[in-house]
Amino acid sequence: MLLSVLTATVVLQTTPMPREVTLPSEPAALSGTLVDAGPDASAALIIAGSGPTDRDGNSPLGVSAGTYRLLADDLAAQGISTLRYDKRGVGQSAGAMVAEADLRFSHFVDDARAWAGLLREQTGQSCVWLIGHSEGSLIAQSVAAEDPTGICGLVLVSGAGRPAAVVLREQLSGGTPEPYLSQALTIVDALDAGETIDCPPIFAALCRASVQPYVISWMDVDPAALAAQSALPTLVVQGSTDIQTTVTDAQALAGAREGIELAVLEGVNHVLKTAPIERTANLATYADPALPLADGVVPTISAFILRPRETQPQP
Template structure:
């Protein structure tokens, strides 16, 4: 079961729990919502504005605005992206999604959360930034599950561009099936009936104990809503320019995912050799690869930011 959880930790673990956000740099920049405030950080570059600005959305699970997770560890990947953008004259907004870290009070229980909550939050962030006269061009950067969230928001609001980092090309249910396909037959036979029910919008009451961490009752409303989104359909409906970036040493999302997303958006994907899921240069072996998830001092892959900056500055 430990192996199962490691494979899908950024896919389905939405634990409502704290996550370190200490040592944030930049200006406190929060979004008012009916339940309270979504806590964010604005990092401004030196010089006079108005600035180009990127709104950064992290991946799934208990992952904070810096890209750090209470499960996978601290890697500071998204904080590094923001800092390197600032060095190049580009502002950024990154935030703790509702239910996580400093935005934890917005969600009392997992069962109160659905995928559209995150999409609507991103739309409100776009509106907030657009109304701020310090900025003139808005870009969205979404990592992993955050790529789909950002893409869904980009369907609803016009932005200057959208960058998909390690975005998944299939419906979440199909990706979950793929990730679990190497498990013993007795496990996959238990999983499939549950998946079918959730895909059809129905809650499953009697989940076997061995699968509770994946399909517990409180997480099922989120999964039902998430499974309805087809990334191909979403990316195909975005009018803004799209950049699809994928590392070939990613043990959670594949190059095939990037090819699917790029084809849907009519672009060529950028495949970065040696880059893993947390945007670091990593070895091919799984154990060594996963060790980088908890290394906040390891810099981003050297080819990542040049690719992002070329797109934004073009």
């Protein structure tokens, strides 16, 4: 019994404890969670995907998988500190939202860059890793492309490898009936050309007047081009049963230049859970926070981050 108590005490003392951190911003501060694995631990910033996604990877749009919380906890167990945060306008960062018509993709890039700087300060590391998930992958790439100083490397998880307009056309063509398909494709073509349009109410999520400037700024970024110009160590992670991004996207990123590593994880979906390709069962995992991350996710990411620097592949 005494041995059990002592063991439990050691575990409690060595388990990294999450703590709240804030980042000054206008019109209000941003909020996040730091899990510090120790003074010598590598550190990674977890950058969320699109929409109203919070620091844990959850969204009021039907996602409660807890993906980023699970990832942070599992990486801490491997000796990697993480910082994850509520996006501008979400959760405890809700007050930092600017008017939707003024929002641009660059706002999220600037926020991620500032969080990376705060993570360096909080952990004492000279550089930190950027783990971008879904649209966060593109944000991570954009941060590194503008200034790689203080960035160890990139882990691009479930990210698009082609411009957003290309992916949207493909997704729409996969199941949108006429006459809506033709209308939707015309809208995408106009926004891709940088043109604002009159938006039919049925397509408000894509092209309402206040969101068009953001969509245009997002479509202007080419992920494969960003991957080609970066010299940082880069790992692309893609699940084979992801129904939002595809292995084709991952291959586009990994093939952008020599030295980018690609890991395709069998049976892993967009929220990094084990799932079949069948849509209903796949989506069921999006609402199951008790379901752990798929077995290969954390070992793949942690092995790449913890690899001795001198053996990192050189582009």
